[in-house]
Amino acid sequence: MYVDKVLTEDDIKELYTNGDIKRLYLGSVGFFNKGTYGYPAVSLTPEQIANAPEDAVVEYWYNKLIHYVQTQYAFGMYKDDYIVNIAMGFIENNEWHLCNTLIAPDKDGTRAFMRDPEYHNVRGRTEKELGATISYTYVDVGSPINDTLPAYKNHFGPIEECNVKNYNTLEHIGQVTQNYSTGGQEWDGVKSEYSETYEKYKMEYY
Amino acid sequence: MSGFIDNTSNIDAAEIAAEYRTPEQGVSAKSNSNVAWNDYKRMTPRANQSSNIITTASSQTMQAQDFGGTAGFTPGTRTFSTGSTKGATNTTVSGAFTLAAYDHINISSQASAAVGHFGLGAQGGQTGISLTNVASFPSGCTLTGYGTSGSGGLATSLFYIITSGASGATNWTKVHHRILQPNGVSQFGNTTIYNYTLTFNRSDFTYNGNINNNQEKWQLSFGGFSGVTGPTMIYPFAVEFE
Numbered sequence: 001m002y003v004d005k006v007l008t009e010d011d012i013k014e015l016y017t018n019g020d021i022k023r024l025y026l027g028s029v030g031f032f033n034k035g036t037y038g039y040p041a042v043s044l045t046p047e048q049i050a051n052a053p054e055d056a057v058v059e060y061w062y063n064k065l066i067h068y069v070q071t072q073y074a075f076g077m078y079k080d081d082y083i084v085n086i087a088m089g090f091i092e093n094n095e096w097h098l099c100n101t102l103i104a105p106d107k108d109g110t111r112a113f114m115r116d117p118e119y120h121n122v123r124g125r126t127e128k129e130l131g132a133t134i135s136y137t138y139v140d141v142g143s144p145i146n147d148t149l150p151a152y153k154n155h156f157g158p159i160e161e162c163n164v165k166n167y168n169t170l171e172h173i174g175q176v177t178q179n180y181s182t183g184g185q186e187w188d189g190v191k192s193e194y195s196e197t198y199e200k201y202k203m204e205y206y
Numbered sequence: 207m208s209g210f211i212d213n214t215s216n217i218d219a220a221e222i223a224a225e226y227r228t229p230e231q232g233v234s235a236k237s238n239s240n241v242a243w244n245d246y247k248r249m250t251p252r253a254n255q256s257s258n259i260i261t262t263a264s265s266q267t268m269q270a271q272d273f274g275g276t277a278g279f280t281p282g283t284r285t286f287s288t289g290s291t292k293g294a295t296n297t298t299v300s301g302a303f304t305l306a307a308y309d310h311i312n313i314s315s316q317a318s319a320a321v322g323h324f325g326l327g328a329q330g331g332q333t334g335i336s337l338t339n340v341a342s343f344p345s346g347c348t349l350t351g352y353g354t355s356g357s358g359g360l361a362t363s364l365f366y367i368i369t370s371g372a373s374g375a376t377n378w379t380k381v382h383h384r385i386l387q388p389n390g391v392s393q394f395g396n397t398t399i400y401n402y403t404l405t406f407n408r409s410d411f412t413y414n415g416n417i418n419n420n421q422e423k424w425q426l427s428f429g430g431f432s433g434v435t436g437p438t439m440i441y442p443f444a445v446e447f448e
């Protein structure tokens with residue numbers, strides 16, 4: 001059984017304390033490292049990031065999650081009361097923008113739920129209930145997720161039970177480059193101005 | 207305004223209860239009248255100082271003096287971002303800061319605001335906490351800021367201690383920071399972490415005796431590749447100055 005929850009700051013603290021954020025990070029890092037995820041804005045070399053202590057990176061994600069729950073959204077998907085996914089994004093003009101995901105195997109040690117239509121239905125309902133009428137997904141250039149999304153389209157598109165997110169409409173828009181800024185402020189260890197390029201995907205709901 | 211418990215020999219239960227009114231964070235608060243000292247066993251930073259792992263409620267006998275010179279805080283957080291899409295990086299201000307202290311470290315164009323509470327249980331106010339009779343601070347000093355700013359983990363962060371009232375550069379030598387986890391313990395997979403104390407030496411901080419609003423500041427870089435461990439601001443915490 002799947003339950004999707006709009007996470008709160010207290011939820012994130014509990015998930016951190018329980019080690020769930022670390023577990024989700026460890027379940028995701030292989031996908032990060034196959035992509036080009038470079039921890040944008042952090043003034044470190046790729047070598048330094050690769051050698052960073054695990055707990056330091058987990059703390060980075062904790063910090064990011066706190067920001068998402070305070071100002072945007074973080075959705076936590078629980079399968080049989082065990083969190084398997086946190087999606088971070090925002091809603092603007094009735095568009096859901098999925099920016100980052102942490103995902104890990106379920107209690108049984110598998111990721112089979114990712115091929116379960118109901119898993120996607122439950123998440124899609126959360127997005128729609130918050131007003132989304134269209135969704136965008138941002139993926140690292142070179143990430144294996146760029147292969148996963150077309151595979152999802154082929155898999156879920158024909159399945160009638162997958163009836164919230166319309167995977168038949170999934171399309172790759174192309175690469176987008178975003179500029180970022182600290183607004184002229186000095187943040188320790190963070191670049192004041194930088195830009196990043198991502199693959200952008202669009203999908204409609206039923 | 208809550209305060210540091212007197213570092214004297216005549217600490218009484220009422221004084222302890224007034225400061226530490228919520229014995230175990232995450233558990234229903236007790237009224238001041240039915241709190242026993244041992245309810246605070248997981249909270250005081252003084253017992254055993256930096257190695258004080260208190261594993262069971264019966265492992266130690268609490269003494270009134272263990273609370274001397276300590277105060278509890280409830281951290282708040284404000285986060286800021288470089289943008290809204292995937293590549294955004296966030297930085298967070300965490301801890302307890304008065305409006306004036308926050309003004310000094312304000313890292314955004316957003317309006318200034320007091321953060322957290324100088325007391326436990328989200329009580330104790332946001333106007334600071336008296337440092338009179340704490341360490342060697344002169345009478346009339348107030349702690350107006352105690353917390354951190356940073357992007358967490360990978361990048362270096364900053365630890366601030368901010369005072370007002372002509373504190374002087376050398377009126378404390380160490381600060382002990384003790385995290386107060388829910389029920390005194392966290393479980394990271396197979397690893398159990400009990401409340402612990404971090405001790406910081408004033409000599410490791412840089413000092414600025416003249417910041418905004420006649421405040422003084424001690425600042426320490428930590429995290430990233432600095433090799434310095436900073437204070438955790440996830441949980442309520444207790445502080446003691448020497």
